[in-house]
Amino acid sequence: MGAIEVALDPARELAPPPIVTLRRTVSGALEEDLGRGDITSWATVPADARGGASVRAREACVLSGMPVVCEVFRQLDEGVEIELLAAEGSRLEPGAEVARLRGSSRSLLAGERVALNFLQRMSGVATLTRAHVDALPAGSRTRIADTRKTTPGLRALERYAVRCGGGHNHRDDLSSAVMIKDNHIAACGGLERAIERARTQAPHTSRIECEVDTPEQLTRALAAGADIILLDNFSNEAVAKAVVECAGRALLEASGGIDLARVAALAGAGVDVISVGALTHSARAVDLGLDWED
């Protein structure tokens, strides 16, 4: 994966997707799309034909996914050469060239769609994330974070794409942090008891996050010592009041009903984290494509 590492901008220290998971995901995607093989190319493209292509942005976007593209072609044909021309996480203008590919025409054609399916989707996530990050006031310390509302099977890649867009990751999965919601509170017999039990039982490396629906619950959660409080569907004003009340005793996370228009206000109010399910569940694919050389 040497070529890919080179392309990552060391200054951004972008955390890459885990290679073993990436490799398994790509194998599955290739089997899914290849079926018993690319019958069109077999019929029309000579086995020894070689070609080249450029990956180009066809609209302004943020790049994410070239390590996956490299793995797609590596699995199909180690003879495909890829020159990376843009760093993951970089902003691309329409027409920007991202990479150059060269190798067997059949291999390039066989991998094109799978490669682009990953790249367009991941860059879509990165681009939507970047839009939210860019909506933060200058110098803001508020984070834009993802959620567990990811595409089944693609969580590691989508969380990476969020990082490419300048966002942060929320907890990975149900076992990596505590998030107490109203059902837990009801089943446990009260907010304070739920926080207490979680503190007692969860790994000491995990923070205790508690979701609250009302200012009154916020007060109780703070008193009970929650490390993080998720303000669920709070208005901008309610968030601002919560920040004042909290006074740094816990991290505050705004979530639910967030859109781009509210980001600046929420950040201005001083909330620590804004988590946005749409980053992964509703990002549209961005248009990146292959331009074939003549």
Add this chain to the structure above:
Amino acid sequence: MGAIEVALDPARELAPPPIVTLRRTVSGALEEDLGRGDITSWATVPADARGGASVRAREACVLSGMPVVCEVFRQLDEGVEIELLAAEGSRLEPGAEVARLRGSSRSLLAGERVALNFLQRMSGVATLTRAHVDALPAGSRTRIADTRKTTPGLRALERYAVRCGGGHNHRDDLSSAVMIKDNHIAACGGLERAIERARTQAPHTSRIECEVDTPEQLTRALAAGADIILLDNFSNEAVAKAVVECAGRALLEASGGIDLARVAALAGAGVDVISVGALTHSARAVDLGLDWED
């Protein structure tokens, strides 16, 4: 899967997703989200607590994905009971109740997110497809079709969701039909030769589709005997002319740069198929959620 079958409206004869693939996909998604287990519920919810919840639409949408939801809970806990209240592919009003779940509270909480991640995404695809189908003129025989621009790993489920929305499926993968594009033509030494070679080599069960960029190519593809011709990025007017020229000698498919606004005009022009990558690559999740019983 008896309960699910019951819920499918026999009159629509909706083709279900293949169960073996569905089962494998769900296992992977559950391992991805559960990690080493749901530490929050373990800490706060008694092992013997039981609860119930309704799956409800929170916006108008078309339903797709309840067989996947059922499989999620079946894998987690065979004791969870699901009553299905709406047919796959049905139009839901905001607030419509789709299903009732009852069982171990821990099991319901552990499966909620994965179940909704599938359901919201698939219903999103179905809803966007339905919008395109609804844009067809009354009585139109034009099809709205998907493409291979699906989410890696979820092709079978997304194609099913397209069917739930009233759409049709395009070829499954690279081996199930021939699609000749400009690169194939260039590598093969001409459009006629590419069609001829494909006809000679591809399975006789596969139609030969050829993508054309210009009216002149259309004329040549028709003469060469293509079964289907993809009109790539043709204007509405160019499509209309193509229909006239084709005169039923081949199926015509419009693709590239299609949006909802053009569907009526394209169908009115008499094109056979409108294929829309956005159905699967850019559908946003629709809001379906769990309302917990008190």
Add this chain to the structure above:
Amino acid sequence: MGAIEVALDPARELAPPPIVTLRRTVSGALEEDLGRGDITSWATVPADARGGASVRAREACVLSGMPVVCEVFRQLDEGVEIELLAAEGSRLEPGAEVARLRGSSRSLLAGERVALNFLQRMSGVATLTRAHVDALPAGSRTRIADTRKTTPGLRALERYAVRCGGGHNHRDDLSSAVMIKDNHIAACGGLERAIERARTQAPHTSRIECEVDTPEQLTRALAAGADIILLDNFSNEAVAKAVVECAGRALLEASGGIDLARVAALAGAGVDVISVGALTHSARAVDLGLDWED
């Protein structure tokens, strides 16, 4: 896989097996045969012993499977060198040398059986296919085609072997084309209705094939617009009449009870496709073996 590509005769443009599936199939076969390891070679062959061997035909046959053989040894030991001396699909005389292997003796011995199990079986399929193809009259345009009667788990490789023998592939699987049989007709309420429904619902890239048992059904299937008609267990004479009646309105496929002796007559009658389950379900292994160098 560069070395393998070189060995494929570009003039034949033989469509290779999909590499990702091939790789997975080989891994499984190696785990199956190696168990906890080759205890005989461990005990008797020094770890640093190196050897060589020739793959040779021990009877006349058609070669298929060397890409699989290469992958077997690549997975076991990247240090094994393979020189390919005969093209896939080529006719071999008894004694013909197909490849030379050189490397660690332990690796060669550990992989020998799995490699030959693939090679003998695939070459068996190719050889039986070639016998059918050779039975076609000179200049015939009739195809010899396989069926879905393949070995579970080996479909992609066996279809490739059929191509190596000069045969053609039928539909890949249940989702890649429509094949209406008598049960579908009975369940659907008539042949015409079944064809109509399939045309309405199946992907537009798929041809509609309908199996018929009688000349009367043939007439109805032609009238209903089937793209392909499978003549099930028709005599040579009945096939000849069907060709006349069809007059090019549909492709005709003869199937059921075909043996080598009937191929010439059926092709002479002008049928388009002869599909033969035996190509994959009853081909015997051909004798290819390893001759070890002294």
Add this chain to the structure above:
Amino acid sequence: MGAIEVALDPARELAPPPIVTLRRTVSGALEEDLGRGDITSWATVPADARGGASVRAREACVLSGMPVVCEVFRQLDEGVEIELLAAEGSRLEPGAEVARLRGSSRSLLAGERVALNFLQRMSGVATLTRAHVDALPAGSRTRIADTRKTTPGLRALERYAVRCGGGHNHRDDLSSAVMIKDNHIAACGGLERAIERARTQAPHTSRIECEVDTPEQLTRALAAGADIILLDNFSNEAVAKAVVECAGRALLEASGGIDLARVAALAGAGVDVISVGALTHSARAVDLGLDWED
């Protein structure tokens, strides 16, 4: 799997295939054949249609594979009911009814081909094995045994089929017994040394088998204490002489160039085991099919 157990004749104590491997193999086969689903049945068969079918022999054969057939339908649809009417390993006359199936027509149609692909192949192996066993003289204690020349991925099922035919299994894989061949002898520096090293290093539960090409090697292998001696390509006369020389000091196995015609003579000569690669590498499928109820 209760229904299957019932069908196995307790008197024969037929050793079943391992269920976990069987289950995994069937899952893979179903995914391979279903692709994205059975588009023909979806289009033509109502979701609520139910049907029945009989599995029948269409030629004389020995039955093997119904546990696999049961698993195929169990994975597709737990509602399919199967009544088993013939025991595994039983001899079937043409027309014999083996089982009755009843359930959703779509499920029956979707599983038919995969089920038969297993059943025809396994019954083919059982039938060919039985032919060899039947060729033994009455009262003979000679075994007909399989080899490692099995279909990649299907070893456990094919070995079970051999048992259904009255045959015995040879070693499972490279790790479950020692088999010294000429290459091992050459690499080790002599037959005696190879046997000695194997005896010293292999698990004490494994017998030491040595392949010999000449009577002189036989003498040496006996002297060196081999537990089993494989007489490779010995004539009937040479085998008879070997039996005399061996005088019960080792088990003798005849292999290589065996055909049905030689079985009686070899057994008559008193060889302990006749191993036949063809049982698994060259058995043709036997004709078992589904007769649908009207």
Add this chain to the structure above:
Amino acid sequence: MGAIEVALDPARELAPPPIVTLRRTVSGALEEDLGRGDITSWATVPADARGGASVRAREACVLSGMPVVCEVFRQLDEGVEIELLAAEGSRLEPGAEVARLRGSSRSLLAGERVALNFLQRMSGVATLTRAHVDALPAGSRTRIADTRKTTPGLRALERYAVRCGGGHNHRDDLSSAVMIKDNHIAACGGLERAIERARTQAPHTSRIECEVDTPEQLTRALAAGADIILLDNFSNEAVAKAVVECAGRALLEASGGIDLARVAALAGAGVDVISVGALTHSARAVDLGLDWED
């Protein structure tokens, strides 16, 4: 899994292992041990023989692993009935009966070894953990925690076993919490900078843990705001001083060179967590076995 749930003591609210992972792990273990099947039982035990057995402790221990035992037999044969007689996590006297099994003798024999391999190992982990927990002074709030030094492939099950023994889990894996060690500090250019960067980049749900080797590093880590400080190889006295200095500003974890003899002193000193790699990397199997009924 109903029977298992019943056996879990609701008062302890023991967090179970995730079922999907458990199921996959058991499948793999069964394939590993069954190979092509249990040839001894096939030969000697009638197919219809039924038997019973009791799982009993043969030494004092803490029970962990019965849900895995249940899954082993469920996968082999759904007809095996298991009555659970002791709760997971309970202390067993020598001779205590843990469960009664009844079903096909072949199934019981085939699953015995795999079931016990899991049960003995997991109960070994639980027992060793319990010994450490019991060594804590009465009323102590110090936790005994595991580490990432688990058996490859069994992490979820071993962490569950730790919980059965009254221990707590540390972070699940490299992605679920931050742990800064000396290499990170060196690569990052200083302890303060490493903590700062981790706080900036890691998920906000994760606490920041920093390992320190000296009291001076402890002072710096506290000043830098680490949430948890791992005191690596500190003497009991040094730990006591650290607790005083820390004064509740961070959680303190003692690790490295811990043995049972030091637990009381370390807890007495007030450390929050004692993490012990030996719980999972060096627990010996405890003796639990099957007593067969006559």
Add this chain to the structure above:
Amino acid sequence: MGAIEVALDPARELAPPPIVTLRRTVSGALEEDLGRGDITSWATVPADARGGASVRAREACVLSGMPVVCEVFRQLDEGVEIELLAAEGSRLEPGAEVARLRGSSRSLLAGERVALNFLQRMSGVATLTRAHVDALPAGSRTRIADTRKTTPGLRALERYAVRCGGGHNHRDDLSSAVMIKDNHIAACGGLERAIERARTQAPHTSRIECEVDTPEQLTRALAAGADIILLDNFSNEAVAKAVVECAGRALLEASGGIDLARVAALAGAGVDVISVGALTHSARAVDLGLDWED
């Protein structure tokens, strides 16, 4: 894997673990520990930082597992270079350097724990085995053997570790040899009948082992022609008497209640095999670690 082979001492002819299984096991372990990635290193270690480390023994032990360590890093990053400095199976003094690693600091840190988890466990097995082998009298021909009491999922690696410690392997799994225990005898209706049936039905390559509890059973098992007799929980004296009675007619294996202290006496009594479950089920991890270069 060339580098690894070099490190294996050709004189010991140590049988390596099967590479395909090793590779799959390592992939699983890496996914298990990496989760969505190493968030600590991402935050604190520059992407282009390179480092080095030595693998060193921190206590006296026998080395086993470096091929696994190599595979761990190969899967993570092919750029990591490993120089092997000690042969598998060699005895290490405290402080001995086993290997030098050099490469990306992030890759080294990401793989460290998984690599050591394998290495410490496997070297623990090898070390415990070696202690038993060393307890044999000089010149003894008695074998120390493992059992099926291995860690689920790691059997191939643990059996290799036993070989590294100078031990021998028992049967691989339930299908690779016959082991008749009291339950089989009871179900079969007598020891003689069980041995007879096993001899009749098991592969001829498998020896027939029979477990006996009393001298009387031993006499019967010898008379019945068992190849191997397992003396279960016999005292040293009883074993000695058994050896005399057996007089070489069968291999004798002592098992049950063996500890290191009894090995010399048992071997002195002339038993052929001493099998010790503790080698794999109760070996503690030995302390091998990474020393990072400054």
